[in-house]
Amino acid sequence: MLKHATAITEVQLSPGTPPSEALLLSDTPWVARGYVADWPLVKAAARGADDALAYIAGFYQGRPVNAFLAEPEFEGRFFYNDDLTGFNFIQVNTQLTQVFEKLLAFSTSNEKNPALYVGSTQTSAWLPGFNEAHPLPCNLPEPMTSLWIGNESRVAAHFDFPRNIACCVLGERRFTVFPPEQVENLYVGPWDLTPAGQPISMVDFHSIDYAQFPKFKEAEEHAQTTTLEPGDVIYLPNMWWHQVESLSPINGLVNFWWQETPGVYGSPTEALKHAFLSIRSLPLHQRKALKTMFDHYVFAETTEHLEHLPEASWGRLGGISDTLARQLRAELTNSLKR
8 A cells, every 4th residue: 555645635615615716727636525415316325325326227218338347356456467468357338227236236245246337427428417416516618527336446547638526426435646747657557558548557556566666656755645435526637647446335426527628629638649650759869859849839838939929920829719729620630641
């Protein structure tokens, strides 16, 4: 287990009170206890897991879900196989209600059970009406709301580009988070083969091999952690690494992903893929020159580097409008077709 993790900062938010803009744009995580305690699902969970699952099932229209199943020997850790050619779990297309039946059966069994979970299930598509019954009291720009539900499991540290508010609605969940700059110390696995779409840390936080991962000691110095109970929420800024552990026989989480920029601007992770293609294989001196250009034009913190030009001439060097975004997308699309 981690030796040096500190507690994630807690903020005081009353249910129904919108978070401040400063909180929603914060570059550090925070936790608000009981913030969604008045949600109908959280109230159902207080009566028992069976009531909570029955409540969710009331929204379900029968669309199949993708469930992950790992044998008991892996102790809930969804991960790779030994030679990184595949995974230690299988994926099954099934009914959400069948998953619920299995979770309830496992929760009362005396056997050592498989780990089972359904992740990132978009509520607007799979649970019509759920979002309306479980709103956040703030205007997020086009949030994507998802349900995560399963039994005791561990999802390795990974990052998501959008901002995230995750709401614990059933059982307990432990989050362990690291700032983006710790990527070098987290020993990230392959990008071409990932358990759920994002690269993950190869370090097992429950059994850390410091001989194999010596720089992880530095990451530990920056780790923060918290355990959420039903009604609690956690906010994660863009690209913070987070490991999520489900600690109860049945756990549920609802999360909201969003970003400030319109979808037409594209995903920064797509730009990273393009960089793998067009930059990563260049000679070192060329990559260093391009790094200088990126620092100058993309990562500059002010517009000082443009102030020798009339602002009307800045074009793509200045702010991006929807019209310019569409023009740039068209240019990229045409170039990638060559």
